[in-house]
Amino acid sequence: MRAESGRDADPEIVTTTRAADLLGVAVSTVQKWVELGKLESWKTPGGHRRIALASIRNILYPDGGGLPGNSAVEPGHMKTLARGVSHDRGADVSDESARLRATRATGLLDTPAHINYDRIVRVAALLADMPISLISLLDEDRQWFKARLGLSITETPRSWAFCNYTILENKIMIVEDATLDPRFADNPLVTGQEAIRFYAGVPLLDRNACRLGSLCVLDRKPRQLSHEQTWALTELATIVSEEIQRGR
Numbered sequence: 001m002r003a004e005s006g007r008d009a010d011p012e013i014v015t016t017t018r019a020a021d022l023l024g025v026a027v028s029t030v031q032k033w034v035e036l037g038k039l040e041s042w043k044t045p046g047g048h049r050r051i052a053l054a055s056i057r058n059i060l061y062p063d064g065g066g067l068p069g070n071s072a073v074e075p076g077h078m079k080t081l082a083r084g085v086s087h088d089r090g091a092d093v094s095d096e097s098a099r100l101r102a103t104r105a106t107g108l109l110d111t112p113a114h115i116n117y118d119r120i121v122r123v124a125a126l127l128a129d130m131p132i133s134l135i136s137l138l139d140e141d142r143q144w145f146k147a148r149l150g151l152s153i154t155e156t157p158r159s160w161a162f163c164n165y166t167i168l169e170n171k172i173m174i175v176e177d178a179t180l181d182p183r184f185a186d187n188p189l190v191t192g193q194e195a196i197r198f199y200a201g202v203p204l205l206d207r208n209a210c211r212l213g214s215l216c217v218l219d220r221k222p223r224q225l226s227h228e229q230t231w232a233l234t235e236l237a238t239i240v241s242e243e244i245q246r247g248r
Helices: 016-023 027-035 053-060 075-081 096-105 115-128 227-247
Strands: 013-015 041-043 049-052 082-086 090-093 132-138 142-149 155-157 173-175 198-205 211-219
Touching: 013 016, 013 053, 016 027, 016 049, 016 053, 027 049, 027 227, 049 053, 096 132, 096 211, 115 132, 115 142, 115 211, 115 227, 132 198, 198 227, 211 227
Parallel strands: none
Antiparallel strands: 013 049, 041 049, 082 090, 132 142, 132 211, 142 155, 173 198, 198 211
16 A cells, blocks of 8 residues: 555554454454455554555455445444344354354364363463353354363353354453343353353454354353453453464
8 A cells, every 4th residue: 555645544544453443353363464464554654553444344244245434433333243133042143154164164163172272261260260261162053162171061052152142242241140131041051050150251263253152261150350351361362263273
């Protein structure tokens, strides 16, 4: 892109931080996508990175639809990917078939435990001071745990998955007391033996920003997270996403 006077005021460009906000990924992921040429960018004379909004649209809407052509788009606009709530699965996304293809293309479903992922759930549980930590992938009818700590089961029906709602977010989703949340109050994970009360999950993304599942921590009592814990879990989720991308 050619440099122009007053370019920083151009509504068709955004900062790296803004790009990360719109894409629902960490700034480090945006930087990596810039290095890979996935995002069109340049530096101002002052050395500040600028991202072309058009290239963000290409990631969010590869079929050419959707994102308004100005930098006033709010992160909440990502929820236009949602198409309401299904009674048997929870939340649904606009192109679930593409998301399923992306999840299966990782080659992770039903594979043995791996030390890299196991380490991350252990660190997540320690940082958040939680008894349960999971790396969850959403297949068509189930959520499957690539790594788990504090939970004996390896998968659940997808209709039980808190992740169904996490994949609609572009940031961490927190449920402080599931018994008070109408989305989860009747969930078997809440009413049954596991007695889950607290949940915090961050979406996991592939190279095309498809939401595959989540890195999450859970507790059997209502809880809150500090700002530092929220930040740490978000960063760990970025590490998981990058590990998945390297695996491809």
